[in-house]
Amino acid sequence: MGFEKFGEISYITETKIADFVEYLEESQIAATKCKVCGKLHFPPRANCIDCLSSDVEWIPLSGKGKLITYTTAHFAPAGFEAPYTLALAELEEGVRVFTRISKDVKEDEIQLGMNVKLVPVRLAAERITYELKKA
Amino acid sequence: MNNRVAVVGVGQTAFTRSCGVSIRELCFEAFKEAMEDAENLSTEDIDASIICSAPEYDKQRSPSGLIAEYLGLTPKPTFLAEAVCASSSVGVRIGWSFMRSGLHQVVAVLGFQKMSELTSAESQERMLRGGDIMWESPFGAMMPAYYAMFARAHMNEYGTTEEQLAKVKVKSSKYSTMNPKAMYQKEITLEKALTSRVITSPLKLFDCCANADGASCMILAGEDIAKKITDTPVWITGLGLASASMSLTGRKTISSLSCAVEAGKQAYEMADLKADDIDVAEVHDCFTIAEIMAYEDLNFCKRGRGGKLIADEETYIGGRIPVNVDGGLLSKGHPIGATGGSQIRTIVLQLRGEAGKTQVDGAETGLVHNIGGIGLYGSVIIFRR
Numbered sequence: 001m002g003f004e005k006f007g008e009i010s011y012i013t014e015t016k017i018a019d020f021v022e023y024l025e026e027s028q029i030a031a032t033k034c035k036v037c038g039k040l041h042f043p044p045r046a047n048c049i050d051c052l053s054s055d056v057e058w059i060p061l062s063g064k065g066k067l068i069t070y071t072t073a074h075f076a077p078a079g080f081e082a083p084y085t086l087a088l089a090e091l092e093e094g095v096r097v098f099t100r101i102s103k104d105v106k107e108d109e110i111q112l113g114m115n116v117k118l119v120p121v122r123l124a125a126e127r128i129t130y131e132l133k134k135a
Numbered sequence: 136m137n138n139r140v141a142v143v144g145v146g147q148t149a150f151t152r153s154c155g156v157s158i159r160e161l162c163f164e165a166f167k168e169a170m171e172d173a174e175n176l177s178t179e180d181i182d183a184s185i186i187c188s189a190p191e192y193d194k195q196r197s198p199s200g201l202i203a204e205y206l207g208l209t210p211k212p213t214f215l216a217e218a219v220c221a222s223s224s225v226g227v228r229i230g231w232s233f234m235r236s237g238l239h240q241v242v243a244v245l246g247f248q249k250m251s252e253l254t255s256a257e258s259q260e261r262m263l264r265g266g267d268i269m270w271e272s273p274f275g276a277m278m279p280a281y282y283a284m285f286a287r288a289h290m291n292e293y294g295t296t297e298e299q300l301a302k303v304k305v306k307s308s309k310y311s312t313m314n315p316k317a318m319y320q321k322e323i324t325l326e327k328a329l330t331s332r333v334i335t336s337p338l339k340l341f342d343c344c345a346n347a348d349g350a351s352c353m354i355l356a357g358e359d360i361a362k363k364i365t366d367t368p369v370w371i372t373g374l375g376l377a378s379a380s381m382s383l384t385g386r387k388t389i390s391s392l393s394c395a396v397e398a399g400k401q402a403y404e405m406a407d408l409k410a411d412d413i414d415v416a417e418v419h420d421c422f423t424i425a426e427i428m429a430y431e432d433l434n435f436c437k438r439g440r441g442g443k444l445i446a447d448e449e450t451y452i453g454g455r456i457p458v459n460v461d462g463g464l465l466s467k468g469h470p471i472g473a474t475g476g477s478q479i480r481t482i483v484l485q486l487r488g489e490a491g492k493t494q495v496d497g498a499e500t501g502l503v504h505n506i507g508g509i510g511l512y513g514s515v516i517i518f519r520r
Contacts, residue, residue, distance in 0.1 A: 007273020011264065043270040043384060069291070069389050071283035073275065073335040077259040080275035088284060088383050096384040098271050107336070112291045129273065 007129045009079050016046035019058065024120045024128050029063050031095060032056040042095035063118040064135060065091035072107055087132055089116050101132045109134065140234045141361035141368030142518070143241075144173030144354035145480035149316045150468035153251040154348035158198060159205040162186075162247050165350035165473070166206050169243070173354050175364045176241070178206070181354070183239045184213040185229055187222035187246035188472035191261050194252055202245065219265070220421065221507030222246055223351060223475035224514035228374055234357040241360060246477075247350035248470035258346060265508055267382040279343050279422065281383070281509040283335040286424035289390040290337065293439035295427060297337055301328035302445045303423035304341045304465055311462025313492040316477075318347050318468030342423040347468030351476025353483075369483045373406030373517030375399055381511055392425075394513030395432040395504060402502070402515040403434075410434035413456060413517075414498040415485045417478035419506040420463040426450075429504050430458070433515070452495055460485075460493040475505040475514065486520040 002018030004010045023030040032041045034048035035055040042061065047054050068088045076082035085101040097118055101110060115135035122128055146168025148154070154161055170176060184206070186199035195201055203213035216226040223246030230242040250258060262278045289295045305325050311317035323341055331340035354364075361368040375398035380386050386393065403409060410433060418429035427441035435456050436444045444450060450458040461467055461481040464474060482501035484490045490498075498520075505514045 003269075008275065010273050011268040015269070043382070069284040069288040071280050071287060071335045071338075072333075073277065073280050073283075074333050075277075075335070076275055077263045077277055078256045084275060086274055086276055086280050086284065088389065098267075098274065098276070098383050100274050112287070 005127050008123060008127070017044045020044050021128060023058060023060070024130065027120050028060045029118055029120065029130055030058045030060050031093065033059045040093060040095060042091070042093070042097065061091055061093055061118070063091070065089040065097070065116050065118060067110070067112055067114050067116050067132070068096070069112060070101060070110055085110070089118065089132055091118065099131055105134050139358040140231045140371050141356055141358065142353050142371065142479065142483050143356045143361050143364045143368055144169040144176065145352070145483045146172055147316055147351040147473065147477050147480050148349050150318045150347040150349040150470055150477070152318065152347065154249060158193065158195060158247055158249050159202060161249060161348065161350045162202045162245055163205060165247070165352040166243065166245060169352035169354050173364050176354065178208065181208060181241050181243045182211050183233060184208045184211065184243040184245060185216050185226040186213060187216045187226040187244065187476070188248060189217060189219050189222060190215065192248055192250055192253060192471065208243065218512040219507040220419065220469070220471050220474055221505045221512045221514045222472045224503065224505040224516060225376065225512070227353065227355065227371070227475070227479065227516060228376055228514070230355040231371055231374060234355060241354065241356045244353045244355060244476065245350065246473040246475060248472045249348045250346040250470060251348050270382055270384070277335070278509065279338055280335045282422040282424055283338040284383070285389055285428065286337055286422070289424060289428065292390050293442065295442035298325070298329060299427065299442035299446050300342055300423040301325055303420060303426045304328045306445065306451060307420065307459055307463040307466040310460045310493055311466030314461045314467060317462040317466055318345065319462070319466045338422060338424070344421050344464040344469040347470045349468065349470035349473045349477070351473040351480060353476050353479055367487045369486050370519050371516060372519045373402035373408065375401030375405070375515040377401070377513045379510055379513070381508070391428055391432055391438070392506060392510035392513060394510055395429060395506060395515065398513040398515040399433045399504070402517050406517040408500065408517060412500055413502045414500050415460065415482065415495040416456060416458045416502040416504065417461070417481050418458055418504040420459055420465050421469060421506070423465065425506070426459065426463065433502065433504060452493065457495045460495065475503070478503045478505055479516070482518050486518055
């Protein structure tokens with residue numbers, strides 16, 4: 001339990017990395033790091049992809065990164081309200097994040113390669129997520 | 136063991152918005168056409184069937200059993216092959232392995248999807264779960280949005296333009312008017328494509344393919360028996376299949392599909408051919424950008440020159456490498472599980488010289504590129520007459 005609060009609609013409740021949501025609530029974006037081989041995982045994983053160890057620890061990320069690509073969706077599936085901008089960014093720690101760009105950023109201000117900051121965002125009904133702001 | 140494996144019969148239904156029949160009847164149509172096409176073959180000769188579908192669109196649980204029963208294929212083994220939009224190409228790979236192992240001699244690979252079975256909202260809900268449901272779906276990421284993100288990256292990296300994207304649709308709509316089984320029978324002008332409404336920037340309505348109902352069927356046979364079934368076997372000479380990270384966060388490149396590059400390499404190597412040897416190709420143009428990426432991923436042109444290849448009309452009949460001359464997914468329609476089989480049918484007809492108005496003169500070698508999901512599964516199969 002615990003992960004069902006993540007995002008506008010969550011399909012997952014049970015996961016070993018549910019603490020991610022607690023870090024978000026404390027305003028931190030956290031990755032997991034393998035204590036055996038040092039591999040950094042984001043989105044966080046409970047199990048190391050490289051050495052198959054399950055001994056991982058939480059490491060807060062700076063949130064600083066650069067925009068790789070984006071799209072502004074003008075149609076939304078049920079449960080979502082268009083328009084919104086989806087994006088992929090590379091964070092300075094070398095991991096990538098799939099998220100939205102904040103509605104505060106106008107579409108004509110968005111440029112690939114621009115500096116962005118990944119920040120936690122509280123949603124209605126005690127839900128929580130993260131999004132990109134202009135850095 | 137069979138040294139070589141051939142396609143000895145192909146069939147497909149018309150692809151339509153709403154077929155008005157049950158899935159068993161839809162599959163029957165494609166199966167009957169493939170059986171008639173195979174000439175010397177009766178149902179009892181088929182010793183296994185592989186049914187290909189994306190089952191989240193089906194009401195029937197475990198549809199392979201039902202379809203095998205309706206087609207008279209019981210008690211021979213049957214099962215479902217699933218790789219979303221690449222399901223029927225994966226079915227062919229399994230069928231090929233059956234033949235090469237000697238386990239089976241004649242196999243029916245039948246792909247279908249009746250997408251009209253679901254409401255638009257139900258269909259969207261399923262498409263929403265086509266990406267990583269833990270880290271991507273919660274943001275409202277739909278299938279077109281992923282390809283729009285690929286398109287944006289491609290445009291930024293290589294200067295590909297919205298006009299070049301639109302030209303892919305213009306080409307496909309031209310050829311779909313020559314394919315009586317295609318859903319769209321009207322040519323779309325460049326202006327119309329460019330001024331269509333934005334779905335998810337930079338992709339517009341005419342950059343996207345449409346859901347469809349349809350079925351396709353291929354009959355595969357081992358070398359000895361193939362020649363008894365038909366005078367015109369088309370041989371499978373190269374097979375490639377690869378996967379990629381479902382989450383975009385796990386991909387090194389966003390302007391190319393790594394699973395297609397890998398599958399292409401495998402297929403060219405197995406067939407001992409190069410891109411220049413391909414006379415006609417079918418590529419998975421679920422979105423216009425997908426066709427441009429496919430040109431590059433398959434080495435039809437240099438990386439970044441895909442936009443120019445379509446702008447120069449090199450992928451038209453008469454061009455350097457004709458691509459999707461049956462209308463492609465964009466204009467023929469895309470009934471998920473049936474798409475790979477329909478692409479293969481087009482190439483088989485081309486290599487037999489039976490493609491009518493869209494025949495590529497003297498085509499001897501053809502390629503089918505079929506992608507599952509958001510670049511998740513990549514299949515490339517090479518055929519020779």
